[in-house]
Amino acid sequence: MVQSLFDWFTLHIEMVYIVILSIFLGIEVIGRVPSVLHTPLMSGANAIHGVVIIGAIIVMGRVEPNNYLALVIGFLAVVLGTLNVVGGFVVTDRMLEMFKKKKSTSAK
Amino acid sequence: MELNLLTLCYLIGSLTFIIGLKMLAHPESARKGNLVAAVGMTIAIFGTIFLYQEDGQKLHNYGWIFGALLLGTVVGFIVAKKVQMTAMPEMVSLFNGMGGACAMLISIMEFKHITDHAFVWEGVSSLPGFMLIVGNINHLHMLIIVVGMVIGSVSFSGSMIAWGKLNGKVKDLNYNGQTYVNLALLLALVGLCSWYVYHTPISSSDVGGIGFTLTDGTIATHGLQPIQIYLFYGILVLALVYGVMFVLPIGGADMPVVISLLNSFTGMAAAFGGFLYGNQVMLTGGILVGAAGTLLTLLMCKAMNRSLQNVLLGAFGSAAKSGGGAKEQGNYKEISLSDAATVMAYANKVMIVPGYGLAVAQAQHTCHELEKTLEEKGVEVKYAIHPVAGRMPGHMNVLLAEADVSYDKLLEMEDANEEFKTADVVLILGANDVVNPAAKNDPASPIYGMPILEVENAKTIIVNKRSMKPGYAGIENDLFFAPKTSMLFGDAKAALQKLLAEIKNV
Numbered sequence: 001m002v003q004s005l006f007d008w009f010t011l012h013i014e015m016v017y018i019v020i021l022s023i024f025l026g027i028e029v030i031g032r033v034p035s036v037l038h039t040p041l042m043s044g045a046n047a048i049h050g051v052v053i054i055g056a057i058i059v060m061g062r063v064e065p066n067n068y069l070a071l072v073i074g075f076l077a078v079v080l081g082t083l084n085v086v087g088g089f090v091v092t093d094r095m096l097e098m099f100k101k102k103k104s105t106s107a108k
Numbered sequence: 109m110e111l112n113l114l115t116l117c118y119l120i121g122s123l124t125f126i127i128g129l130k131m132l133a134h135p136e137s138a139r140k141g142n143l144v145a146a147v148g149m150t151i152a153i154f155g156t157i158f159l160y161q162e163d164g165q166k167l168h169n170y171g172w173i174f175g176a177l178l179l180g181t182v183v184g185f186i187v188a189k190k191v192q193m194t195a196m197p198e199m200v201s202l203f204n205g206m207g208g209a210c211a212m213l214i215s216i217m218e219f220k221h222i223t224d225h226a227f228v229w230e231g232v233s234s235l236p237g238f239m240l241i242v243g244n245i246n247h248l249h250m251l252i253i254v255v256g257m258v259i260g261s262v263s264f265s266g267s268m269i270a271w272g273k274l275n276g277k278v279k280d281l282n283y284n285g286q287t288y289v290n291l292a293l294l295l296a297l298v299g300l301c302s303w304y305v306y307h308t309p310i311s312s313s314d315v316g317g318i319g320f321t322l323t324d325g326t327i328a329t330h331g332l333q334p335i336q337i338y339l340f341y342g343i344l345v346l347a348l349v350y351g352v353m354f355v356l357p358i359g360g361a362d363m364p365v366v367i368s369l370l371n372s373f374t375g376m377a378a379a380f381g382g383f384l385y386g387n388q389v390m391l392t393g394g395i396l397v398g399a400a401g402t403l404l405t406l407l408m409c410k411a412m413n414r415s416l417q418n419v420l421l422g423a424f425g426s427a428a429k430s431g432g433g434a435k436e437q438g439n440y441k442e443i444s445l446s447d448a449a450t451v452m453a454y455a456n457k458v459m460i461v462p463g464y465g466l467a468v469a470q471a472q473h474t475c476h477e478l479e480k481t482l483e484e485k486g487v488e489v490k491y492a493i494h495p496v497a498g499r500m501p502g503h504m505n506v507l508l509a510e511a512d513v514s515y516d517k518l519l520e521m522e523d524a525n526e527e528f529k530t531a532d533v534v535l536i537l538g539a540n541d542v543v544n545p546a547a548k549n550d551p552a553s554p555i556y557g558m559p560i561l562e563v564e565n566a567k568t569i570i571v572n573k574r575s576m577k578p579g580y581a582g583i584e585n586d587l588f589f590a591p592k593t594s595m596l597f598g599d600a601k602a603a604l605q606k607l608l609a610e611i612k613n614v
Contacts, residue, residue, distance in 0.1 A: 015388075056210050057153065071169065084206040
């Protein structure tokens with residue numbers, strides 16, 4: 001068990017780097033966000049984790065064409081992932097659109 | 109060559125996520141940031157579809173993939189475009205649940221992929237139905253699949269409950285010992301997963317062989333017992349149940365914090381998918397959201413002056429009982445619509461404090477009309493926005509922006525507190541805890557220390573509420589019994605409409 005853990009680390013050291021650096025990056029990037037933006041930011045981050053859809057596409061793309069149960073589950077996964085991505089980005093955009101409108105009217 | 113192009117796509121994707129998130133955190137660039145991330149996502153998705161290869165083989169089932177993409181896009185787009193601005197928080201929760209479910213299904217598919225390709229090996233008499241796994245699947249592989257599934261499932265079922273709670277379909281459920289039941293569930297889940305991952309799959313050396321040579325010459329080094337296959341689905345069910353139980357007791361106004369937390373859960377589930385496929389963009393995107401989401405959750409808690417532990421374990425209610433109960437309540441006085449209208453129409457400056465009640469009643473447009481009518485009469489009108497007003501931090505700004513209230517009329521808390529001193533009338537629309545003076549002068553109060561809007565500095569205070577019931581913190585508000593304060597009962601929208609008509613008549 002320990003040996004396999006060690007092997008895995010050696011094999012995936014670049015991934016471990018990505019994880020560690022991304023954690024700091026994620027914290028750093030939104031460090032001083034004004035509370036006004038909490039909701040849109042959460043919604044935007046929500047859309048970004050829709051990246052999970054790539055996993056769904058990969059898993060779907062290698063199912064044998066006659067394995068219908070797997071195809072249906074995969075189909076569902078891709079639909080849900082797409083909903084997350086598209087819905088997430090559109091909702092965020094709608095929220096932020098209003099912030100913009102607000103500014104242009106006040107400028108007039 | 110093609111694989112390199114895909115790596116490049118993923119690099120671009122990861123970069124746009126970072127830049128997008130960074131831009132989202134600043135008001136001027138937020139909208140562009142969202143777009144940048146969306147473009148990166150599109151590149152990563154299409155890159156995967158057309159360029160991804162595994163053992164020199166491209167993906168197939170294009171028909172199914174594009175069908176699913178099209179369906180998801182159309183439905184997602186329409187739903188997101190049609191949803192009311194007040195329903196935004198539950199929409200985010202719903203989409204978050206979809207992402208969680210996607211991660212859950214990926215893990216299920218991966219597990220099915222393993223079992224579908226396994227061979228039943230009757231050669232081991234002590235383990236009937238023993239299945240040999242083709243390919244190099246070890247404990248860590250199993251760990252990633254199981255943990256990805258568990259996090260995804262909890263995020264999915266939890267988000268669905270949060271969604272139901274926000275749109276009023278699911279009610280709070282509280283019973284004695286709930287915290288312990290949930291804790292026990294969590295421990296059972298973690299324990300079961302650890303046990304499962306440690307014992308599954310069985311290394312072939314455990315059953316007396318270094319590796320079994322299969323008919324096609326490959327060597328299988330691991331295997332599964334039938335019971336372990338059922339147990340996998342058992343863990344799935346337990347995780348779904350835990351998600352439900354975890355969110356059920358949490359109060360409606362705390363939902364934003366929970367959604368933000370579940371949001372970072374889904375991010376982590378996506379990151380586990382990244383491990384599974386050695387996919388950098390999933391890893392970066394997932395971890396970024398996981399980390400940023402966790403921080404955002406803590407920031408939200410801070411803005412509400414609550415600890416995450418309090419939100420999750422519901423310690424708030426019990427603290428409130430010990431804090432506020434003993435105090436003697438005075439009398440409050442009501443104000444008639446015409447009196448309220450007169451006071452406001454003849455004021456020099458009116459400040460409006462919108463709260464949860466305004467959001468629930470969807471009264472933002474009526475509120476804006478009231479503001480315009482007052483201004484025509486020469487009254488200066490400003491809004492005082494508490495950082496956590498509405499159903500989510502920042503939600504009130506979005507709502508008022510939707511109603512075309514101009515940006516410079518919205519005052520943040522610190523500026524507003526200066527302005528209250530010169531205001532003649534403060535109109536509080538369905539806000540309660542954010543104007544409770546107990547946060548300043550009662551150290552025993554559970555909300556003590558929370559920054560509040562100091563409305564008591566104004567000359568007159570009119571409070572619109574549906575009833576005298578305390579706010580979500582469950583504590584009485586002395587402000588309502590102050591001599592300067594008068595109450596205007598009723599639904600925010602209905603009351604504002606009547607008030608508007610009266611003001612026009614003044």
